[in-house]
Amino acid sequence: SAVISQKPSRDICQRGTSLTIQCQVDSQVTMMFWYRQQPGQSLTLIATANQGSEATYESGFVIDKFPISRPNLTFSTLTVSNMSPEDSSIYLCSVPTSRQVTETQYFGPGTRLLVL
Amino acid sequence: EDQVTQSPEALRLQEGESSSLNCSYTVSGLRGLFWYRQDPGKGPEFLFTLYSAGEEKEKERLKATLTKKESFLHITAPKPEDSATYLCAVQASSGGYQKVTFGTGTKLQVIP
Numbered sequence: 405s406a407v408i409s410q411k412p413s414r415d416i417c418q419r420g421t422s423l424t425i426q427c428q429v430d431s432q433v434t435m436m437f438w439y440r441q442q443p444g445q446s447l448t449l450i451a452t453a454n455q456g457s458e459a460t461y462e463s464g465f466v467i468d469k470f471p472i473s474r475p476n477l478t479f480s481t482l483t484v485s486n487m488s489p490e491d492s493s494i495y496l497c498s499v500p501t502s503r504q505v506t507e508t509q510y511f512g513p514g515t516r517l518l519v520l
Numbered sequence: 521e522d523q524v525t526q527s528p529e530a531l532r533l534q535e536g537e538s539s540s541l542n543c544s545y546t547v548s549g550l551r552g553l554f555w556y557r558q559d560p561g562k563g564p565e566f567l568f569t570l571y572s573a574g575e576e577k578e579k580e581r582l583k584a585t586l587t588k589k590e591s592f593l594h595i596t597a598p599k600p601e602d603s604a605t606y607l608c609a610v611q612a613s614s615g616g617y618q619k620v621t622f623g624t625g626t627k628l629q630v631i632p
Contacts, residue, residue, distance in 0.1 A: 408563075446524070446622040447564070447607070496563050508554050511563030 406431055406499050408512035416518045417487055424483045425515045427497035432477035437509065438470070441494040450495075453480045487519045522547045524623035526608050532629045533598055541593040541626045543608030551613040553591050555584050558605045558625065567606075598630045 407430040417423050427436065438450040450470055451461045459472040473481045484491050494516050498509040525544045533539055545553065552571055556564035568577040570586040577584045581602065583594040593606055605625040612619040 444624065446624045447609075448622075449620070498563070501566070508556075508566045508569055510566070511556075513561070514563050516561075 405501075406433070406510045408497060408499065408510055410495075410497060410512040410515050412515060413513065414516035414518075416520060419488050419519055421487055422483055422485045423487065423517060424481050425495055425497075427480045427482070427512055429478045429499055433499040434477070435500055436474065436480045437498045438472065438480075438482045439496040439498060439511075441496060441514070443493075447496070450482070484517065487517075489519045492517055492519045522610060522612055522619070522621040524608055524610055524621050526606075526623035526626050528626060529624070530627045530629070532631065533595075535599055535630055535632050536597045538594070538596045538598070540595070541606055541628070543591040543593070543623055544589060545591070545608070545610045545621075546589075547610045547612050547621070549613035551611045551619075553586055554609045554611070554620075555591070555593055556607040556609065558607055560604075564607055595628070598628075600630045600632050603628055603630045 409428045411426045436453040439447045440450055441447050449462050450465045451459045451472055453459045453472050453474040455474045455477050469485055471483045494514045496511050496514045498511045500509055501507045523546045527542045552569050554569050555567040557567055558564045568584040573586055573588045575586050581596050585592045605627045607622055607625045609620050609622040
């Protein structure tokens with residue numbers, strides 16, 4: 405199984421500022437995913453981060469608000485830009501358990517963000 | 521649009537009191553249904569994948585079953601360490617990880 409770490413584990417930020425979240429995996433993976441888990445809501449996929457190419461964003465999420473970097477096969481960052489209280493959420497990164505489409509995901513521990 | 525509805529939202533059980541969690545789904549062709557466990561302050565941890573109606577999977581005190589419209593997670597003689605939020609998700613046959621839809625979860629509390 406993959407071991408995933410995220411930094412920071414939690415943060416409290418002021419509105420209008422930006423926060424960069426780091427995700428480190430202990431093995432090389434082609435795809436990494438970024439999710440948002442808002443209070444009382446389901447996990448929502450923000451984007452897929454592919455090494456060597458632009459991230460693919462899901463409907464409702466844009467690169468200007470959530471820029472993503474993927475410099476190598478074990479690391480990715482998600483930036484939450486120009487934050488507002490509505491961005492308060494848990495942000496999770498995940499990786500596939502295998503190359504099969506039907507397989508599941510390993511999740512990181514999450515970054516708990518509170519925007520004041 | 522694919523949908524996943526989990527019930528109840530919260531469940532409180534006495535230790536040893538068996539029960540079931542429900543996951544109702546609508547999906548445009550089911551490729552897989554997943555159960556995850558999420559402890560406070562942690563990311564979801566994979567439990568089971570079910571692929572077709574009639575399939576069952578077991579792990580310790582947990583048993584997952586699948587019909588064409590819903591899945592159940594049966595918990596037999598639960599212990600306090602089973603306390604967690606249980607998430608259900610479905611993957612449509614039309615896509616990959618981008619087509620995984622999660623439910624909002626059932627928060628289980630097992631009282632000693």
